[in-house]
Amino acid sequence: MKKYLSTKFKRILVTGGAGFIGSNFIFKNLHDKKLKIFNLDKISYSSNNFFTEETLIKNQNNLSFLRVDLKDQMGTRNALEFSKPDLIINFAAESHVDKSIINPRLFLESNTIGTFNLLEEVRSYWNKLSLNKKDDFRFLHISTDEVFGTLTKEGKFSENSPYLPSSPYSASKAASDHFVNSWHITYKIPTIIVNCSNNYGPRQYPEKLIPLTIKNIINNIEIPIYGDGTNRRDWIYVDDHIDALFLTSLNGLPGKKYCIGGGNDISNIELVKFICKKIDQITQRESKAELLIKFIKDRPGHDYRYSIDSSLIKKDLNWQPITGIDEGLDKTIQWYLNNPNWLKIKNS
Numbered sequence: 001m002k003k004y005l006s007t008k009f010k011r012i013l014v015t016g017g018a019g020f021i022g023s024n025f026i027f028k029n030l031h032d033k034k035l036k037i038f039n040l041d042k043i044s045y046s047s048n049n050f051f052t053e054e055t056l057i058k059n060q061n062n063l064s065f066l067r068v069d070l071k072d073q074m075g076t077r078n079a080l081e082f083s084k085p086d087l088i089i090n091f092a093a094e095s096h097v098d099k100s101i102i103n104p105r106l107f108l109e110s111n112t113i114g115t116f117n118l119l120e121e122v123r124s125y126w127n128k129l130s131l132n133k134k135d136d137f138r139f140l141h142i143s144t145d146e147v148f149g150t151l152t153k154e155g156k157f158s159e160n161s162p163y164l165p166s167s168p169y170s171a172s173k174a175a176s177d178h179f180v181n182s183w184h185i186t187y188k189i190p191t192i193i194v195n196c197s198n199n200y201g202p203r204q205y206p207e208k209l210i211p212l213t214i215k216n217i218i219n220n221i222e223i224p225i226y227g228d229g230t231n232r233r234d235w236i237y238v239d240d241h242i243d244a245l246f247l248t249s250l251n252g253l254p255g256k257k258y259c260i261g262g263g264n265d266i267s268n269i270e271l272v273k274f275i276c277k278k279i280d281q282i283t284q285r286e287s288k289a290e291l292l293i294k295f296i297k298d299r300p301g302h303d304y305r306y307s308i309d310s311s312l313i314k315k316d317l318n319w320q321p322i323t324g325i326d327e328g329l330d331k332t333i334q335w336y337l338n339n340p341n342w343l344k345i346k347n348s
């Protein structure tokens with residue numbers, strides 16, 4: 001069944017739409033021809049550059065690209081005035097924890113100040129809307145489970161979990177969540193925050209565990225794993241996250257937070273071995289891919305475990321993740337094997 005955001009919204013501003021989740025989100029909504037999509041992105045190393053290509057923009061007359069860095073408040077203002085959105089989905093963020101440890105200021109500026117600038121410009125834009133348009137407007141802020149810090153072997157994060165970020169990345173996201181929430185309480189902007197677990201799927205930059213593992217197996221080079229590999233994550237296939245964002249945009253309540261998890265709680269080493277076995281089977285490699293695994297010194301502040309209790313969004317918005325880890329990994333591996341040029345570009 002095809003789903004249409006245009007049943008409620010006509011003009012949507014997607015920030016970070018050239019990134020992994022944002023690009024998948026845009027691709028899923030391009031069939032919705034009554035929806036005008038504006039992709040705002042600064043374009044960084046992790047972006048899918050074809051979103052800037054004129055051919056794509058020409059062929060898809062419901063998609064426009066705006067090259068703007070949210071750090072630039074005037075540029076952000078112009079983008080809002082140009083796009084006149086009734087829905088904003090804020091994906092834009094520097095997203096790699098390792099990089100945040102090396103250059104924390106970049107994360108403060110991009111993620112926290114960037115979101116602050118966007119909120120400020122949204123506030124002045126929203127204040128000028130008619131009463132009806134004010135009510136219907138939504139600002140969806142995409143956040144992460146990492147803002148809650150780490151779990152021990154037991155328990156799950158939920159909407160009531162306290163914030164306890166461990167890394168500069170998660171601290172910058174936590175701060176942006178607080179700004180978003182306060183813009184709802186103070187200025188009544190209809191914001192919603194979603195905190196999602198680790199995503200995987202096509203078009204993810206191969207610095208993240210799953211595409212890095214696939215890329216290294218294809219190139220027959222070592223697969224680095226932090227510490228002893230027992231850290232656990234709750235993996236979600238990107239399309240399931242996008243389904244949750246679709247429902248949240250249409251039916252989520254302003255001021256609410258929704259926690260989203262795939263329900264696949266698995267250790268890094270189990271996950272990597274699983275991928276190795278799958279690629280061995282598909283590509284008939286001469287030696288076992290598992291032999292490429294190399295344990296390396298653990299990352300400082302490495303959270304042990306994330307896991308999400310998604311019962312609120314399941315109950316209130318009737319959402320369910322439908323892609324199990326087995327099927328999701330098959331689709332993901334196949335996508336990277338079918339798109340060797342994409343991986344080559346990301347290597348260079």
Ligand SMILES: NC(=O)c1ccc[n+]([C@@H]2O[C@H](COP(=O)([O-])OP(=O)(O)OC[C@H]3O[C@@H](n4cnc5c(N)ncnc54)[C@H](O)[C@@H]3O)[C@@H](O)[C@H]2O)c1
Pocket residue numbers: 015016017018019020021022040041042043044045046047048068069070071090091092093094095096109110111114142143144145173195196197198199200204205
């Ligand atoms: N990938 C995950 O597992 C995951 C899980 C939960 C939440 N999230 C959140 O989802 C969002 C998207 O993550 P992703 O994995 O697609 O990241 P990504 O790194 O693949 O893409 C991020 C995109 O945002 C753009 N961007 C960054 N800062 C910007 C700025 N200041 N102005 C304009 N554009 C900017 C980048 O150029 C890039 O194209 C992020 O907010 C991230 O915190 C990601």
